[in-house]
Amino acid sequence: xxxxxxxxxxxPDLDAITAVxxxxxxxxxxxxxxxxxxxxxxxxxxxxxxSDPEVVHLDTGLGRFDHHHLDERTCAAELVxxxxxxxxxxxxxxxxxxxxxxxxxxxxxxxxxFFWPEPADDRYDFGLHKLLDHLKLSxxxxxxxxxxxxxxxxxxxxxxxxxxxKAEKEIKEGKEFKTIWGRSLAVESxxxxxxxxGLQMGYQLVIRKEPDTGFVMIKCQPKKELDxxxxxxxxxxxxxxxxxxxxxxxxxxxNGSRHNPKxxxxxxxxxxxxxxxxxxx
Numbered sequence: 001x002x003x004x005x006x007x008x009x010x011x012p013d014l015d016a017i018t019a020v021x022x023x024x025x026x027x028x029x030x031x032x033x034x035x036x037x038x039x040x041x042x043x044x045x046x047x048x049x050x051s052d053p054e055v056v057h058l059d060t061g062l063g064r065f066d067h068h069h070l071d072e073r074t075c076a077a078e079l080v081x082x083x084x085x086x087x088x089x090x091x092x093x094x095x096x097x098x099x100x101x102x103x104x105x106x107x108x109x110x111x112x113x114f115f116w117p118e119p120a121d122d123r124y125d126f127g128l129h130k131l132l133d134h135l136k137l138s139x140x141x142x143x144x145x146x147x148x149x150x151x152x153x154x155x156x157x158x159x160x161x162x163x164x165x166k167a168e169k170e171i172k173e174g175k176e177f178k179t180i181w182g183r184s185l186a187v188e189s190x191x192x193x194x195x196x197x198g199l200q201m202g203y204q205l206v207i208r209k210e211p212d213t214g215f216v217m218i219k220c221q222p223k224k225e226l227d228x229x230x231x232x233x234x235x236x237x238x239x240x241x242x243x244x245x246x247x248x249x250x251x252x253x254x255n256g257s258r259h260n261p262k263x264x265x266x267x268x269x270x271x272x273x274x275x276x277x278x279x280x281x
Contacts, residue, residue, distance in 0.1 A: 006020055041061070184204060215256030
C-alpha cells in the first residue's frame with residue numbers, strides 16, 4: 001500500500017494546521033501520512049482534488065475539505081471534524097471539547113476575533129493562532145515544523161477543553177452557599193480547573209477539597225475588598241494539625257497543592273469547611 005499524502009497550502013494558518021491535526025490524530029490510516037504543501041488554491045501535482053484516494057487536500061484545491069467555494073460559514077477544520085464524527089472516529093469522549101475547539105478555529109478563520117472584547121489588546125498575542133503566525137512570519141519554523149508544533153499545541157488545547165468541561169460539570173454539581181465574601185461554592189474535585197473557573201463564572205469564593213489527598217484550596221476573587229484573613233484564622237483554629245499556607249495576596253488559602261504536596265492534609269470534610277466559612281462574621 002502506498003503511503004497516504006495530506007496536502008495543504010504553504011504558510012499554513014490555524015485552520016489548515018487544525019485540519020491536518022484532526023486527520024492525523026483521528027484517522028488511523030493518515031497517522032503517518034506525509035504532509036505536502038502547495039500554493040494556496042492549488043492541488044498536488046496539478047491533479048484535481050479528491051481524484052486520488054491516497055491524497056487528501058485540506059484548505060486548498062476546492063475539494064471536499066476546502067471551504068473557499070462554499071457560501072456557508074465553515075472552515076476546512078470543521079469539514080474534516082464533521083467527516084470524522086460521521087465515521088465515528090471521534091468518540092463521545094472528544095466530541096464536546098472538539099466542537100468547542102472547532103468553533104474558535106472557525107471564528108479566527110473568518111476574522112470574527114475582530115468582534116472579541118478589546119481585539120487589539122496584547123493578551124491575544126499569547127493566543128495559539130497568534131503564536132503560530134509569529135513563528136511563521138519570523139521564519140523560525142518551516143511549514144512542516146509549523147504543522148508539527150501546531151499539532152502539539154492543539155493536543156494541549158483539546159486536553160484543556162476536556163478538563164474545562166469536566167470542571168463545569170463539577171461546579172454544577174457543587175454546593176452553593178453564602179458567606180461574608182458573597183456567593184460561594186464548595187466542590188469535591190481532584191482537578192485544578194474548578195478553583196479559577198468557579199471564580200470566573202461569578203462565585204466570590206470557591207472551596208475545593210481533593211478526595212484522594214485531602215488537600216483543601218480556598219480562593220476568592222482577586223478584588224481588594226475581599227480578604228480571607230478571617231477564614232485563615234478560623235481554619236487554623238478548627239484544624240491546627242493541618243499545614244495551612246496563607247498567600248500574601250490574602251485571596252488564597254492552601255493546604256497542599258501540586259506545587260507543594262509534602263504537607264499534612266486537613267481532616268476537615270467539605271461540609272465542615274462550609275459551616276466554618278458560613279459562620280464567619
